[in-house]
Amino acid sequence: MQRRHFIRTAAVAASLLAGAASFPALAQGGYPNKPITMVVPFPPGGTLDTVARALAQKLGEQMGQTVVVDNRPGGAGTIGAVAVKNAPADGYTLLFSASTVTTTPMTMKSVPYDVAKDFTPISLVAKAPLAVAVNKNLPFSDIKGLVSYAKANPGKLSFAIGSSGSAGHLSTELLRRASGIEYLIVPYKGSAPAYQDLIGGQIDGFIDPILGSAPFAKAGQLKVIGVTSKARVPSLPDVPTVGETLPGYEFYSWYGVWAPAKLPQDVAQRLNTEINKALNGEMKDKLLAQGVLVTPGSIADFVSFQKDDMAKAAKIIAEGKIRAE
Numbered sequence: 001m002q003r004r005h006f007i008r009t010a011a012v013a014a015s016l017l018a019g020a021a022s023f024p025a026l027a028q029g030g031y032p033n034k035p036i037t038m039v040v041p042f043p044p045g046g047t048l049d050t051v052a053r054a055l056a057q058k059l060g061e062q063m064g065q066t067v068v069v070d071n072r073p074g075g076a077g078t079i080g081a082v083a084v085k086n087a088p089a090d091g092y093t094l095l096f097s098a099s100t101v102t103t104t105p106m107t108m109k110s111v112p113y114d115v116a117k118d119f120t121p122i123s124l125v126a127k128a129p130l131a132v133a134v135n136k137n138l139p140f141s142d143i144k145g146l147v148s149y150a151k152a153n154p155g156k157l158s159f160a161i162g163s164s165g166s167a168g169h170l171s172t173e174l175l176r177r178a179s180g181i182e183y184l185i186v187p188y189k190g191s192a193p194a195y196q197d198l199i200g201g202q203i204d205g206f207i208d209p210i211l212g213s214a215p216f217a218k219a220g221q222l223k224v225i226g227v228t229s230k231a232r233v234p235s236l237p238d239v240p241t242v243g244e245t246l247p248g249y250e251f252y253s254w255y256g257v258w259a260p261a262k263l264p265q266d267v268a269q270r271l272n273t274e275i276n277k278a279l280n281g282e283m284k285d286k287l288l289a290q291g292v293l294v295t296p297g298s299i300a301d302f303v304s305f306q307k308d309d310m311a312k313a314a315k316i317i318a319e320g321k322i323r324a325e
Helices: 003-021 047-061 075-085 100-106 143-152 167-179 191-199 210-218 265-279 282-288 297-322
Strands: 034-039 067-071 093-098 119-135 158-161 184-187 205-209 221-227 252-258
Touching: 034 047, 034 075, 034 221, 047 067, 047 093, 047 143, 047 210, 047 252, 047 265, 047 282, 075 093, 075 100, 075 119, 075 252, 093 100, 093 119, 100 167, 100 297, 119 143, 119 167, 119 191, 119 265, 119 297, 143 167, 143 221, 158 167, 158 252, 167 184, 167 205, 167 252, 167 297, 191 205, 191 210, 191 221, 205 210, 210 221, 252 265, 252 297, 265 282, 265 297
Parallel strands: 034 067, 034 093, 158 184, 158 205
Antiparallel strands: 093 252, 119 205, 119 221, 119 252
8 A cells, every 4th residue: 555655656746847847937937036137337326227226126026036236337338238248148137228328339449249139129118308407607598598699609618428429418419410509518427527517617518317407407506498308398397398499309318128139039028018017107107207208118119219219329420420438
C-alpha cells in the first residue's frame, strides 16, 4: 500500500515538473517577477525626472514589482541611453528619456547608439509645452512686445539654452526664425544655472518646460510671456500661446519609454498597456496641473509620432546649423 502511494506521489511530482518545464514563464511567475530599473539619463530634479518618478510609482503599484528610477546623467543623455542599449532585452531595464534621445545624434559627430536600431519603442508618455520666460525687469509682457523690443534693439537680447540640441534649444531657434528677430543664444549645463542667471539679469530669456519656470513665475522672480503648445494650457490659462502672435508656431519637449532592441513583443505590449493604464488614472490630472500633457497610445502610435518629430527636428537643426558644444 505504501509502495503504491509512493509511486502515485512520484508520478504527480514528475507531471508537475514536466509542466513547469513546458511553461517556464508560468513557473517563474510571469513578467515581471523581479524589480524593473527605469534609467533616466539626466540628473534628479526637473520635469523629466518628476514625470519618470510618478510613472515608476504607478507601474510598481499596478505590476506588483518595484520600479526603480536610476539617474545616469552625462554625455547629453548618451551615457544612460547606452546603458539601456547594452542591457538584456528582457523588460527589466527601460529608458525613460526626453526627445533629446532622438535629437542628440543629429547634433553630435559621433553618438554610440542608433535610435531606430538599438531600442524598442514602448510608449509615448507625455508632451511638455515650453514656457517662454524673461527677466522681470524687461519692458514687455507678451510675445508681441518681445518681437517689437528685439527689432528695436537688434542683438541686445540673450536667451539661454539648457543643453545643445534640446527641445528648448530647437524651440528657441524656431522662435528666432518665425519672428525674424535676432538674439544671442547662450549655452548652459542644465536648467538650474540658466534660471539663476535669468533671475539675476545676466541673460534675458529662457525657453524651458512649464514645470521648470512655474515656481519662479509664481514668486514674481521672472515673467512667463508665452507657451509653445497649440492651445493654452490649463495650469496657465491667462498666458497666451506663441502661436497667437506667430501663427503656426508649436513645439514641445516630449517623454517616452524605450527598451533594448529585440524585446519580445508580448513584454513590449504588456508594458505599453500598463503605461496607458497609469496615464489614464490620477497621474493624468496631477501632471496636467503641472503643465504636462499625458499622451497614452499604442506602440504604433509612438513609432509614428517619433518618426514625424525627428523629421521636424532634423529640419530645424539643419537650417539652424545646430551642433553640440
